Amino acid sequence: MQEMKAEIATKNSKKANLLDHNSxxxxxxxxxxxxxxxxxxxxDVRMSNxxxxxxxxxxxxxxxxxxxxKKFPGNRDFLIANECNHVCLILDSGKYIVFNVILQLVSYTKEKNAIMFxxxxxxxxxxxGLVxxxxxxRFSDLYTLSIVSADPKSISAGRPVEFTKSVTQWFTKDGVLVEGLFWKDVGALIDDYAAVPKKKK
Incomplete structure (x- = not known):
């Protein structure tokens, strides 16, 4: 199997560190x-923007x-000094915290595990469109890819589809991605999404 994968892999193939989950x-x-x-x-880059x-x-x-x-205490409305005499970059009005919370909420509620919209x-x-x-x-070889509608309430939204497969099916022992095999699996998933019956009103 590894020999067949190596034959399919091209010169300009993408290479990953097999021991690095993020890679x-x-x-x-x-x-x-x-x-x-x-x-x-x-x-659709609106979410990223x-x-x-x-x-x-x-x-x-x-x-x-x-x-x-202004120096302290004139700037106390803007800065809060911590016990180690370091300056925390937190606005007293809470704007810094509020915007950080908004950013985290966007990531948690809208993006989740999304690669792209x-x-x-x-x-x-x-x-x-698609999400x-x-x-x-971590510590797993099982890669799950899912496709859902960007607007699940739309009449034209398809049903969600996904697959879960071991990454060992797409990489050679040297960490080279066999793109032909991976493209085939992902392409089949996109076809599955397009082929499923649409929602009824």
């Missing part, structure tokens, strides 16, 4: 994004608190 997941997730976009699904915008606000608040011109393919009868998510638990 494996990163390569697989990156490949999934390529496969989905190759099927005509344009990536929203996270970047909130993150920028947090950084600006922290910088303002750090470099506020998409628009529907051009010319498609469906009006919803493509993955999981690779």
């Amino acid at each position: 494996l997941k990163h390569i697989l997730d990156e490949s999934v994004s390529e496969i989905v976009t190759s099927r005509g699904y344009a990536e 929203a996270r970047l915008f909130i993150g920028t606000i947090i950084i600006v608040i922290a910088l303002f608190a750090q470099f506020y011109k 998409t628009y529907p393919p051009p010319g498609s009868v469906t009006s919803t 493509v998510s993955s999981k690779l638990p």
Whole structure:
């Protein structure tokens, strides 16, 4: 089996450290994004942009608190000194904390394990894009890939589909991703999503 995988692998193949969980997941997730976009699904980056915008606000608040011109105690409305005499970059008004909480809520409620969000393919009868998510638990070789509708309440939303397979099916013993095998499995999952009956009103 390993010999057959090695033959299929190309010169420019992606290589992962088989002992590094994050390396494996990163390569697989990156490949999934390529496969989905190759099927005509344009990536919807609005969620990423929203996270970047909130993150920028947090950084600006922290910088303002750090470099506020007044010295203590004149700046006590902006800074709180901790017991180690380090300055905590937390606004007294709670804006820093509030925006951090918002960022975490967006990640927890909207993104979860999402790799990417998409628009529907051009010319498609469906009006919803996809949310493509993955999981690779630590100390496990089982990679779960799922596809759901970006708007589950839509009449054109398909039923969620997923597969769970061992990463050993897609990597050679040297850590090279056999893209042909992986593309086949992911492509089949996308086809399954497109083929399932749509929801009824």
